[in-house]
Amino acid sequence: MFQSKKILLLGSGELGKEVIIEAQRLGVETIAVDRYEHAPAMQVAHRSYVVDMMDPKEVRRIVENEEPDLIVPEIEAIATAELIQLEKEGFRVIPNARAAQLTMDREGIRRFAAETLQLPTANYEFADTYEEFVQAVHEIGFPCVVKPIMSSSGKGQSVCRTEAEIKESWSLAMEGGRVQKGRVIVEEFIPFDSEITLLTVRAVDGTKFCAPIGHKQKDGDYIESWQPHDMSEEQIREAKRIAQAITDGLDGYGLFGVELFLSKDKVYFSEVSPRPHDTGLVTLVTQNLSEFALHVRAILGFPIPEITFTTPGASRPLKAAEEHSDYTIDGVEQALGVPETQIRVFGKPVATPGRRVAVVLSSSDTVEKARVNAELALDRLKVK
Structure with a gap:
């Protein structure tokens, strides 16, 4: 017997919107929170709040008012110390308050991965x-990658x-950091083949993996x-080993x-988000x-059935x-004319x-065709 739950989503962007939709399909009551009005997830949630999520008093006020079964962070910029306290008081944070705090900034998760778990990373x-x-x-040497310890969508990232x-x-790092603007990470530039x-x-019922998602970034986004x-079988095995280690941790x-990052002879850990990932929009x-x-x-708390890969696909954000x-977004009709293509x-x-204001999703019988179709559809769209 399934008793309906109440979810409080902290961060209400496009990924949160899809989470809300899936939750409502299972009869879940949903509340969306963000720092601005009419955020994407707010448009489909039962209720919403506009607050500064870095303000612990505001976070506590909403949690105590709503008494959710699950607090689900969707972004990093949240008063995570308050989440830890709320968890001690009996509220459940997804996946847990420690993980939310650890992954809030690049320093916490990098030190945990490299120093505690001894996973391969860039210096x-x-x-x-x-x-x-x-x-x-x-000390790191040229070229090197520079990032604020906390930012989103690649803001503030550069190659020096x-x-x-x-x-x-x-x-750039000072301008792009969301909080703690004075602290940055300087990384060794890894000459990788792909990411x-x-x-x-x-x-x-345990840990399961989706088929690997390739992606390209520009300025960190x-x-x-x-x-x-x-990927080779050896690369897949090592990727799963690293992913299992960091998620178990x-x-x-x-x-x-x-x-x-994938190189010919090594797989490197880069980052982890304890929530759906923007590159994973393609799984739609x-x-x-x-x-x-x-x-x-x-x-x-439901078991996960076999994750079935149904067709190659590609995504291109607008x-x-x-x-x-x-x-307005012009060219939607023309973009939807591309075979096996959807737009969100x-x-x-x-x-x-x-x-990002929309995403093109294309499927085909090969990855190459899907990528071509996604690019073709994106070229027909314009924000005006």
């Missing part, structure tokens, strides 16, 4: 000041290739993903997006259960080129440069 240094940053860059680019990389997301599900990504139920057309359906089933307070319009109230 790294952290810096709080510009002077420390210059020293860290010289020469001495002349050091100041610009620092400035993947291995969606990993922890549920009551994904611009294309496809499934499956071609974080513990709890739910779907995790484990990002990995490639699997019997999307990453969102898997996440909801797992957090509700991004705004400039700011629009009132925008997120419904974000404001478009800003580089912000």
Whole structure:
């Protein structure tokens, strides 16, 4: 017998919107929270709140008012110390408050992966000041990757290739960080062949994996993903070993997006998100259960059946080129004319440069055809 649950979603973007939809299909009461009005998940939730989720008093106020069965973080910028306290008081955080705090910033999860779990990662240094940053860059060497310890969609990320680019990389990191703007991570540049997301599900009946998702990034944000990504058996085994280790270390139920770099002779851990992943939007057309359906089933305590890969597919996000307070998306009819192609319009109230406002999803009998179709459909869309 299944008794209906109440889910409080902290962060209400396009990924949260799909989580809410899947939860409601199972009769779950849903509450969406974000820092701005009319966020995508708010448009489909039963109720919503607009608050600063970094304010512990506001987070507590909503949790105590709603008394949810599950608190489900969808973004990193949340008052995680308050989630830890709420968990001690009996509220359930997904996958748990420790995992939410550990993955909130790149320092916590990188140290956990590399130093505690001894997983293969790029060499790294952290810096709080510009002077420390210059020293860290010289210790790591050129080229190196610079990121704020906390940001989203690649904001503030850059590759520093020469001495002349050091100041610009620092400035970009300062502008892109969501909180704790003074701290950055400087990473060794790994000459990888490709990068993947291995969606990993922890549920009551064990850990399961989706087919690997290949993706391309620009300025740290994904611009294309496809499934499956071609990998050797040895690479798949090592990728699963790393994903199992990091998700077991974080513990709890739910779907995790484990990002990995692939080179010819090694698999490197990059990052992990304890929630559905943007590159995993492609699973809406490639699997019997999307990453969102898997996440909801797992957090509700249901077993996960065999994850069936049904067809190759690709995704291409549509991004705004400039700011629009009132925008339209032209070319939808033409884009939908591309074979086996769907579009998800997120419904974000404001478009800003580089912000995702929709995604193209294409399937075909090969990954190559799906990628071509997704690109063709994207070329027919324009934000105005």
